[in-house]
Amino acid sequence: MTGWPDTPVIYEVNTAVWLAELTRAAGEPVTLGSATDADWDAVTPAGADAVWLMGVWERSPAGLELARANAGLLESFREALPDLRDADIIGSPYCVRRYVADDRFGGPSGLAAARAALTARGVRLILDYVPNHVAPDHPWVTEHPEFFIQGDDDDLKADPAGWLPVGAHVLAHGRDPYFPPWPDVVQLNAFAPAARAATAQTLSDIAGQCDGIRCDMAMLMFNDIFGKTWGSRAGQRPAEEFWPAVITELRTRHPETVLIAEAYWDTEWTLQQQGFGFAYDKRLYDRILSGNPPDVRGHLLADLSYQSRMLRFLENHDEPRIAGQLPAVLERAAAVTIATLPGATMWHEGQFEGRRVRDPVFLERRPDEPPDQELAAWYRDLLRKVGEHRVRTGAWQLLPATGWPDNQSGDNIIAWCWTPADDAGEVRRHVVVVNLSAAPAQAQIPLPWPDLAGRQWNLVDLLSGEEFARDGGQLASPGLYVDMQPGQFYLLAVRAVA
Numbered sequence: 001m002t003g004w005p006d007t008p009v010i011y012e013v014n015t016a017v018w019l020a021e022l023t024r025a026a027g028e029p030v031t032l033g034s035a036t037d038a039d040w041d042a043v044t045p046a047g048a049d050a051v052w053l054m055g056v057w058e059r060s061p062a063g064l065e066l067a068r069a070n071a072g073l074l075e076s077f078r079e080a081l082p083d084l085r086d087a088d089i090i091g092s093p094y095c096v097r098r099y100v101a102d103d104r105f106g107g108p109s110g111l112a113a114a115r116a117a118l119t120a121r122g123v124r125l126i127l128d129y130v131p132n133h134v135a136p137d138h139p140w141v142t143e144h145p146e147f148f149i150q151g152d153d154d155d156l157k158a159d160p161a162g163w164l165p166v167g168a169h170v171l172a173h174g175r176d177p178y179f180p181p182w183p184d185v186v187q188l189n190a191f192a193p194a195a196r197a198a199t200a201q202t203l204s205d206i207a208g209q210c211d212g213i214r215c216d217m218a219m220l221m222f223n224d225i226f227g228k229t230w231g232s233r234a235g236q237r238p239a240e241e242f243w244p245a246v247i248t249e250l251r252t253r254h255p256e257t258v259l260i261a262e263a264y265w266d267t268e269w270t271l272q273q274q275g276f277g278f279a280y281d282k283r284l285y286d287r288i289l290s291g292n293p294p295d296v297r298g299h300l301l302a303d304l305s306y307q308s309r310m311l312r313f314l315e316n317h318d319e320p321r322i323a324g325q326l327p328a329v330l331e332r333a334a335a336v337t338i339a340t341l342p343g344a345t346m347w348h349e350g351q352f353e354g355r356r357v358r359d360p361v362f363l364e365r366r367p368d369e370p371p372d373q374e375l376a377a378w379y380r381d382l383l384r385k386v387g388e389h390r391v392r393t394g395a396w397q398l399l400p401a402t403g404w405p406d407n408q409s410g411d412n413i414i415a416w417c418w419t420p421a422d423d424a425g426e427v428r429r430h431v432v433v434v435n436l437s438a439a440p441a442q443a444q445i446p447l448p449w450p451d452l453a454g455r456q457w458n459l460v461d462l463l464s465g466e467e468f469a470r471d472g473g474q475l476a477s478p479g480l481y482v483d484m485q486p487g488q489f490y491l492l493a494v495r496a497v498a
Contacts, residue, residue: 003256004049004050004124004211004212004256004258004277005049006308006392007308007342007343007344007345007392008049008050008124008258008278008344008345009047009048009049009050009339009344009345009347009383009386009387010048010049010050010051010052010126010311010344010345010346010347011043011044011045011048011050011051011052011346011347011348011349012051012052012054012316012317012346012347012348012349013043013051013052013053013054013349014054014055014317014349014359014361015032015053015054015055015056015093015105016055016090016093016104016105016363016364017359017363017364017365017366018043018349019031019032019035019104019105019364020364020365022035022039031104031105031106031110032053032056032101032105032106032110032111032113032114033106033107033109033110033113033114034106034110035114035117037117040117040118040121041121043349044118044121044123045347045352045379045380045383045384046380046383046384046387046388047383047384047385047386047387047388048123048347048383049123049124050123050124050125050126050211050212051118051123051124051125051126052126052127052212052214052346053111053114053125053126053127054093054128054214054317054361055093055094055128055361056093056101056102056105056111056127056128057093057096057097057098057099057100057101057102057127057128058096058097058098058099058100058101058102058103059090059091059092059093059095059096059097059102059135060091060092060095060096060097060135060136060137060138060184061091061097061137062097062135062136062137062184063091063092063095063097063135063136063137063184063185064089064090064091066136066183066184067089067091067092067095067184067362068086068089070183073360073362076360077089077360077362077363080357080358080359080360080363080366080367081357081360081363081365081366081367082367084363085365088363088364088365089362089363090104090362090363090364091184091362092184092361092362093128093361094128094130094185094216094361095134095135095184095185096130096134096135096138097134097135097137097138098138098139099129099202099205099206101209108209111209112209115209115210115211124210124211124212124258125209125210125211125212126210126211126212126213126214126258126260127206127209127210127212127213127214128213128214128215128216129202129203129206129213129214129215129216130215130216130217131188131190131199131215131216131217131218131220131221131242132174132176132187132188132190132216132217132220132221133174133182133185133186133187133188134185134186134188135184135185135186136164136166136184136185136186138186140198141166141171141186142166142167144194144198145166145167145169145171146192146194146195147188147189147192147194147195147198148169148171148172148186148187148188148189148195149171149172149187149188149189149230149233149234150169150170150171150172150233151163151170151171151172151233152170153170155170156170161173161180161181161183162175162180162181164186166186171186171187172186172187172230172233173185173186173187174186174187174188175187175229176217176220176229177225177228177229187230189230189234189235190220190221190223190226190234190242191223191226191227191234191235191236191237191238192235193238196238196242196245196246197249199242199246200245200246200249200250203246203247203249203250204249204250204253204254207250207253207254207257208254210257211256211257211258212257212258212259212260212277213257213258213259213260214260214262215259215260215261215262215276216262217262217264218243218261218262218263218267218271218276218279219261219263219264219265219267219270219271221242221243222241222242222267222270223237223238223241223242226242241274243271243274243275243276244274244275247259247274247275248275251275258277258278259275259276259277259278260276260277260278260279260280260311260344261276261278261279261280262280262318263279263280263282264280264282266283267279268280268281268283268306268310269306272306272309276309277309278309278310278311278343278344279309279310279311280310280311280313281310281311281312281313281343283299284296284299284310284312285312285313285314285319287299288314288326288334288337288436289325289326291330291436291437291438293411293412293413293414293435293436293437294411294412296337296414296436297398297414300341300398300414300416301398304342304396307341307342307343307396308342308343309343310342310343310344311343311344311345311346312338312341312343312344312345312346313338313345313346313347313348314326314331314334314335314338314347314348314351315348315351316346316348317348317358317359317361319358320358321350321351321355321356321357321358322334322351323351323354323355323356324356327438327487329438329486329487330436330438330486330487331487332378332487332489333434333435333436333487333488333489334434334436335379335382336382336432336434336463336489336491337414337432337434337436337489339382339383339386340386340391340392340416340418340430340432340491341392341396341416342392342396347379347383351379352375352376352379352380353369353371353372353373353375353376354369354371354372354375354376355369355371356369357369378463381463382463382491385462385463385491386491389428389430389462389493390420390428391418391430391432391462391491392418393418393420393428394418394419394420394421394428395418395419395420395421396416396417396418397416397417397418397419397448398414398415398416399415399416399417399431399445399446399447399448400415400445400446400479401413401414401415401433401443401444401445401482402443402444402445402446402478402479403442403443403444407442409439409440409441409442409443410441410442410443410444411441412435412436412437412439412441413433413434413435413441413442413443413445413482413484414433414434414436415431415432415433415434415443415445416431416432417429417430417431417432417447417448418430419448419449428493429449429493429494429495430491430492430493430494431445431447431459431480431490431492431494432489432490432491432492433445433480433482433484433489433490433492434488434489434490435484435485435486435487435488435489436487437486438486438487439486440483440484440485440486441484442481442482442483442484443481443482444478444479444480444481444482445479445480445482446475446476446477446478446479446480447475447476447479447480447494449476451472452472452473452475452476453472453473453476454472454473455472455496455497456469456470456471456472456496456497457469457470457471457472457475457494457495457496457497458470458494458495458496458497459480459490459492459493459494459495460492460493460495461490461491461492462491462492462493463489463491468492469497
C-alpha cells in the first residue's frame with residue numbers, strides 16, 4: 001500500500017468504547033493486539049481508506065481525578081449514560097500523559113498489531129496529536145517548564161482556576177480564547193523555540209506509528225491567535241509560524257504522512273497553506289444543518305484547489321449525532337452529499353446504525369441503543385458503491401439547477417458531476433442530484449459534456465438500481481429534468497447506449 005488517494009474516506013472509531021464493548025462481548029480483555037479479524041472487518045467498511053483510532057494515547061491519572069471531581073462533567077456524563085459507574089470514567093483522550101499507546105489498549109505492540117491488521121485490509125491508520133496542551137502529569141511539566149506558559153503566585157491567587165502550581169513554577173491551564181480554561185491540562189507555549197522542537201520530535205514519533213495524524217484545534221497555534229490569547233506571557237513572537245516550522249522538520253523524516261487539521265473560525269485555507277493535507281469543513285456541516293440549500297451551493301462555489309483539501313463530515317466525536325440533528329428524510333440526502341464531493345470524507349462509528357447519544361470521550365461505556373440495521377446497510381452500500389464505481393474520480397463540476405419564472409423550487413436542488421480524465425464516453429461519468437430541503441422541488445440540470453447530442457443515454461441510479469433512458473440533446477439543453485420529493489437524491493452513472 002503506497003501513498004494516499006486524492007479523496008480518502010475515513011472512519012472514526014472511539015478506541016476505548018470499541019474495545020470495552022468487545023471485551024464485554026468476549027468475556028475477557030480485548031486489546032488492539034488481540035482484536036479478531038471479524039472485529040477489524042467491522043470497522044473497515046468497504047470503501048474506507050483509513051481508520052482513525054481516536055484516543056489511543058496514555059491517559060492521565062491526574063486528569064482522571066480532576067474529571068471525577070468536576071460536578072459539571074459528571075452531570076454531562078450522567079446525561080449521556082444514566083446508569084454511570086465510576087469505572088466507566090477513564091479520563092480524556094485529549095489529556096495526554098505520554099504519546100505512548102495506553103497499556104489498557106495493548107500498549108505499543110498492540111498499536112503496531114492494529115496498524116498491521118489495517119494494512120492487510122488496504123486501510124491506513126490515523127492517530128491524534130494535541131499541540132495546544134498536555135496533561136498536568138506529562139513528563140515535560142516537571143522536566144521542561146520552559147515549554148509552557150508561565151505565571152506567578154499573584155496569577156494563582158487572582159485566578160486559581162486558570163493556573164497550576166508545579167514545584168517552583170506556576171503554569172497556565174490550557175484554553176482557547178473564547179472559553180474558560182480546561183482544568184485538566186497545561187498550556188504549551190507555541191512561541192517557545194524549545195517547545196516547537198519538542199513538537200516536531202513528537203510528531204515524528206507519532207508518524208512512525210501511523211499513516212496520518214489528526215491535529216486537535218490546529219488553529220490555536222497560529223501566531224496571531226496565540227498572541228491574542230496569551231499576550232506578553234508568550235514572550236517574543238517568532239518570525240515563522242508554528243506549523244510551517246514543525247511540519248518542515250517532520251517532512252524530513254516522514255514525507256508521506258498526511259496531516260489533518262481540526263479547524264474552526266475560517267482558518268481552513270491558511271492551515272492548508274501551512275502544510276496540512278486536509279482541514280475540517282465545519283462550514284459545510286453548519287450549512288447542511290441550517291436547512292438552507294442555497295447556502296450549501298454557495299459554499300461549493302469555492303475554488304476546487306481549496307475544496308479538494310477539505311474534510312467533509314456529518315458527525316464526529318465533538319458533534320451531536322446526526323440522527324438527532326436532521327430529520328430522517330434529509331439525513332440520507334446529506335450523506336450522499338458528503339460521500340460524493342471532492343476532498344476527504346469522514347464517517348463516525350455508530351452513525352451508520354443511527355445512534356443518537358454522543359459518547360463523552362471521558363467514558364469507555366455508552367448506552368445501549370437498538371441499531372437501525374436497514375440504515376446501516378444503506379450507509380455501507382453507499383460507501384461501497386461510491387468506491388466500486390470510482391465516483392469521485394477525475395474532474396468535479398458544480399452544475400446549475402434552473403427553474404421557471406413561476407417555479408423557483410429548483411433553488412433547493414444541488415447537482416454536480418464527475419468526469420474521469422480517461423473517460424471514453426461509456427461508463428464512468430457520474431451525476432449527483434440532491435434535494436436538501438423539506439419541500440418538493442423541480443429543476444432542469446444541463447449536463448456539460450459536448451458529446452451528448454445525437455446519442456441515447458442510460459442513467460443508472462447506483463443506489464436504487466433504477467434506470468432512465470434519455471436523449472443526449474435534451475440532457476445538454478434544456479437539461480436533465482428532475483421532480484424530487486423532500487430529501488430525495490440520485491447517484492447516477494451516465495452511460496452511452498451502444
